[in-house]
Amino acid sequence: MSPILGFVVIVASTQLVVALENGLARTPPMGWLSWERFRCNTDCKNDPDNCISDRLFRTMADIVVAEGYAAVGYEYINIDDCWLEKDRSIDGQLVPDRERFPYGMKSLSNYVHSKGLKFGIYEDYGNYTCAGYPGILGFLETDALTFASWDVDFVKLDGCYAHPSEMDQGYPEFGFHLNQTGRPMIYSCSWPVYQIYAGMQPNFSSIIEHCNMWRNFDDIQDSWSSLETIIDYYGNNQDAIVPNAGPGHWNDPDMLIIGNFGLSYEQCKTQMALWAVLAAPLLMSVDLRTIRPEYKAILQNKKIIAVDQDPLGIQGRRIYKHKGIEIWARPITPVYQNYYSYAIAFLNRRTDGTPSDVSVTLKELGLQYPGGYRVEDLYEDVDYGILTPQTKIKVKVNPSGVVILRCDLQLDEIFASSRYTPYTPLNQVFKVRQNSFK
Numbered sequence: 553m554s555p556i557l558g559f560v561v562i563v564a565s566t567q568l569v570v571a572l573e574n575g576l577a578r579t580p581p582m583g584w585l586s587w588e589r590f591r592c593n594t595d596c597k598n599d600p601d602n603c604i605s606d607r608l609f610r611t612m613a614d615i616v617v618a619e620g621y622a623a624v625g626y627e628y629i630n631i632d633d634c635w636l637e638k639d640r641s642i643d644g645q646l647v648p649d650r651e652r653f654p655y656g657m658k659s660l661s662n663y664v665h666s667k668g669l670k671f672g673i674y675e676d677y678g679n680y681t682c683a684g685y686p687g688i689l690g691f692l693e694t695d696a697l698t699f700a701s702w703d704v705d706f707v708k709l710d711g712c713y714a715h716p717s718e719m720d721q722g723y724p725e726f727g728f729h730l731n732q733t734g735r736p737m738i739y740s741c742s743w744p745v746y747q748i749y750a751g752m753q754p755n756f757s758s759i760i761e762h763c764n765m766w767r768n769f770d771d772i773q774d775s776w777s778s779l780e781t782i783i784d785y786y787g788n789n790q791d792a793i794v795p796n797a798g799p800g801h802w803n804d805p806d807m808l809i810i811g812n813f814g815l816s817y818e819q820c821k822t823q824m825a826l827w828a829v830l831a832a833p834l835l836m837s838v839d840l841r842t843i844r845p846e847y848k849a850i851l852q853n854k855k856i857i858a859v860d861q862d863p864l865g866i867q868g869r870r871i872y873k874h875k876g877i878e879i880w881a882r883p884i885t886p887v888y889q890n891y892y893s894y895a896i897a898f899l900n901r902r903t904d905g906t907p908s909d910v911s912v913t914l915k916e917l918g919l920q921y922p923g924g925y926r927v928e929d930l931y932e933d934v935d936y937g938i939l940t941p942q943t944k945i946k947v948k949v950n951p952s953g954v955v956i957l958r959c960d961l962q963l964d965e966i967f968a969s970s971r972y973t974p975y976t977p978l979n980q981v982f983k984v985r986q987n988s989f990k
């Protein structure tokens with residue numbers, strides 16, 4: 553199949569936004585978060601290895617360092633719901649579950665810091681957390697001070713048991729109290745998604761001003777269909793969503809579920825590539841004790857992480873969608889005059905069981921730099937060399953899989969057209985790819 557491509561050129565917008573300036577999250581935060589994989593398992597008697605407990609987080613911190621995740625950028629060890637006692641203390645303080653967190657949160661935080669990592673926690677702007685533990689309503693200042701006293705580095709604030717109409721006031725108010733503690737903490741907000749559920753239109757200028765990241769859409773579940781609904785949401789609503797991202801403030805399409813039960817190998821590669829194009833926070837939610845090596849390799853793919861962490865912080869867009877083939881593009885560094893480099897993801901949403909060919913020139917993708925681009929495949933060891941905008945590239949995309957390319961402006965070859973590498977798609981691409989997909 554060779555779709556005929558009719559393209560809209562992607563323009564990197566540089567709009568002026570007033571953003572939360574706490575110095576944090578200059579690139580999308582990376583780390584590990586318990587929820588998608590470990591949920592609200594509180595049964596440490598019968599399931600001591602998998603319950604939400606001090607031990608689980610220490611173990612994950614150990615592995616993040618020992619097995620190379622920290623070395624490629626994963627930094628935050630984040631607790632989600634179900635860490636609390638059901639009641640506050642008599643003087644109104646949050647109390648971690650006494651059996652599951654017997655040493656308290658300061659001790660766990662110290663441990664995480666001793667490994668060179670950062671420590672994140674979860675609460676909820678409501679009377680209760682989603683799982684029914686005490687929320688922060690009525691205790692905003694107390695709880696901000698508590699988190700600071702535990703040396704917390706990251707706070708995720710959920711929105712269950714709260715009135716969405718009160719969030720415009722409430723989320724900034726808690727942000728104010730976090731700021732007043734003097735301890736820099738990433739502030740992750742669920743503010744827009746609950747307002748969208750309630751039929752409201754979120755005020756994104758305010759959200760950008762007060763949060764480092766925020767959820768726009770549903771929780772991710774362990775399935776390809778869940779991942780597809782997220783991909784579609786971000787593509788279909790990109791005009792409203794994309795301009796809100798930038799250094800210090802990110803859209804959060806939710807956790808990476810790579811290495812769990814629900815996605816195939818191809819689908820895992822798709823999530824990693826798409827999240828990088830979306831400039832998404834990379835928060836793994838997987839059992840790092842048992843993850844298979846091929847999934848670990850996806851999570852530790854340095855070239856794709858570099859796209860996610862690109863310093864420009866421009867979120868990518870879906871630039872083509874036809875008959876199950878999508879092309880997504882993200883402007884990245886290096887930049888020269890008005891020309892950007894790009895990460896390009898070719899996604900195959902088709903279910904006919906054979907790879908689809910996509911042929912396109914760089915120019916059709918909006919890559920017009922006369923000096924050409926150095927083009928490289930980020931999963932397969934394929935270097936396309938230096939290509940002119942007129943060169944047709946051909947990629948073979950597996951069903952529910954992805955091909956992601958990095959196209960860097962060829963800056964020292966300006967107009968030196970005689971020095972282009974000859975390029976024959978058949979020899980240089982398919983030969984390698986056929987061998988590399990078993």
Ligand SMILES: *[C@@H]1O[C@H](CO)[C@@H](O)[C@H](O)[C@H]1NC(C)=O
Pocket residue numbers: 678679689713714715
């Ligand atoms: C939270 O609890 C207070 C006191 O019981 C109540 O007035 C308020 O309506 C509750 N808020 C929500 C969102 O349920």
Ligand SMILES: *[C@@H]1O[C@H](CO)[C@@H](O)[C@H](O)[C@H]1NC(C)=O
Pocket residue numbers: 573574575730731732733734735736737
């Ligand atoms: C608090 O806010 C001010 C003003 O935006 C900022 O300069 C400062 O870094 C913030 N401090 C913390 C700890 O977030």
Ligand SMILES: *[C@@H]1O[C@H](CO)[C@@H](O)[C@H](O)[C@H]1NC(C)=O
Pocket residue numbers: 755757758761
């Ligand atoms: C949205 O938030 C901004 C910044 O806080 C504020 O100036 C503006 O009035 C708000 N817009 C609406 C429609 O409430």
